[in-house]
Amino acid sequence: MLELGRLEDLPEDYRAALTAQNLVPLWPSLRAVLPPGKPARRTQPIAWSYQELRPLLLRAGDLTPMEKAERRVLVMANPGHGLEKMQATSTIYLGMQLLLPGEWAPAHRHTPNAVRMIVEGEGAYTTVDGEKCPMSRGDLILTPTGLWHEHGHDGDKPVVWLDVLDLPMVYYMEASYVTEGNAQSVNGEATERAYQRGGVVPAPVFNRVGQPFPMLRYPWADVRKALLALAESQPGIDAVQVAYVNPETGADCQKLLGFSALMLRPGQRLDLPARSTAMVFHLIEGAADVTLDGNHLALAEADTCCVPGYEPVSLRNPSADRPAFLFIADDAPLQKKLGLYEVRT
Ligand SMILES: [Fe+2]
Numbered sequence: 001m002l003e004l005g006r007l008e009d010l011p012e013d014y015r016a017a018l019t020a021q022n023l024v025p026l027w028p029s030l031r032a033v034l035p036p037g038k039p040a041r042r043t044q045p046i047a048w049s050y051q052e053l054r055p056l057l058l059r060a061g062d063l064t065p066m067e068k069a070e071r072r073v074l075v076m077a078n079p080g081h082g083l084e085k086m087q088a089t090s091t092i093y094l095g096m097q098l099l100l101p102g103e104w105a106p107a108h109r110h111t112p113n114a115v116r117m118i119v120e121g122e123g124a125y126t127t128v129d130g131e132k133c134p135m136s137r138g139d140l141i142l143t144p145t146g147l148w149h150e151h152g153h154d155g156d157k158p159v160v161w162l163d164v165l166d167l168p169m170v171y172y173m174e175a176s177y178v179t180e181g182n183a184q185s186v187n188g189e190a191t192e193r194a195y196q197r198g199g200v201v202p203a204p205v206f207n208r209v210g211q212p213f214p215m216l217r218y219p220w221a222d223v224r225k226a227l228l229a230l231a232e233s234q235p236g237i238d239a240v241q242v243a244y245v246n247p248e249t250g251a252d253c254q255k256l257l258g259f260s261a262l263m264l265r266p267g268q269r270l271d272l273p274a275r276s277t278a279m280v281f282h283l284i285e286g287a288a289d290v291t292l293d294g295n296h297l298a299l300a301e302a303d304t305c306c307v308p309g310y311e312p313v314s315l316r317n318p319s320a321d322r323p324a325f326l327f328i329a330d331d332a333p334l335q336k337k338l339g340l341y342e343v344r345t
Pocket residue numbers: 108109110114143149
């Protein structure tokens with residue numbers, strides 16, 4: 001590849017004249033913004049240990065009352081992007097949120113899409129668009145763009161969940177804002193009950209439901225059962241994986257980020273091809289080793305990690321007798337819409 005002219009090759013008066021007119025020569029930066037073959041990626045492979053994080057999060061419960069936090073969150077920031085940017089990847093925000101018994105995180109709605117993966121505790125709930133969604137370990141609850149949501153806690157122990165948002169993307173687009181509101185009245189049955197069985201959907205008087213987000217809660221008990229059934233019924237398949245989808249359309253359950261759950265059989269190693277999306281892995285159950293490009297991240301239960309795109313990733317379950325269950329997030333839906341999605345084999 002041809003070496004291009006550098007900034008310092010240009011006379012100083014010329015550079016100053018360009019700057020005065022808010023002009024920048026492209027050629028000194030061309031290779032940086034269009035590198036050959038593979039993008040420059042700031043996302044570093046990073047893991048967050050739940051055992052390390054948990055006492056710091058609980059301490060935030062002592063240090064900062066809910067009225068002073070609104071959402072009591074420790075953001076899991078990737079140093080590759082700079083901690084102050086609060087990004088796990090270029091498009092994904094991750095935060096671990098704490099709600100103490102009796103607390104209430106007030107109603108609001110915002111443009112970024114959020115999901116929560118419940119990590120610990122019982123008795124808390126998220127009310128989304130008038131639907132009260134109970135929160136148990138491994139449940140996935142959607143709070144898509146524009147829907148009112150608030151969190152309450154009737155239990156007696158701390159509840160912790162992982163927030164996954166497309167905030168960095170929406171913020172970058174200068175489209176991120178929040179609206180605050182009053183407590184919602186609960187007005188609906190759990191939407192997931194209408195979709196209890198794959199292959200059939202509600203069709204009252206032959207009409208199909210038209211909402212963009214027909215299902216708001218994906219209980220872990222059901223997803224785990226689906227993974228075990230898949231593993232048992234198809235012993236030949238390598239990747240025992242299910243996607244969280246809109247049950248009406250089969251499309252991704254949200255518009256920018258995609259979510260799936262994956263089971264590793266005892267002792268299994270699974271090699272994932274290099275894809276153009278960065279990924280987040282959260283270990284729901286068991287243990288898993290994540291290896292890429294010379295980096296090795298060992299995940300224990302409730303640990304979370306992120307890896308950059310364009311690298312093959314190998315997953316391994318080190319246990320000889322227990323399956324491992326992973327929750328995965330990426331920005332494949334967004335990349336597919338933009339025509340950028342790539343799988344390299
Ligand atoms: Fe929110």
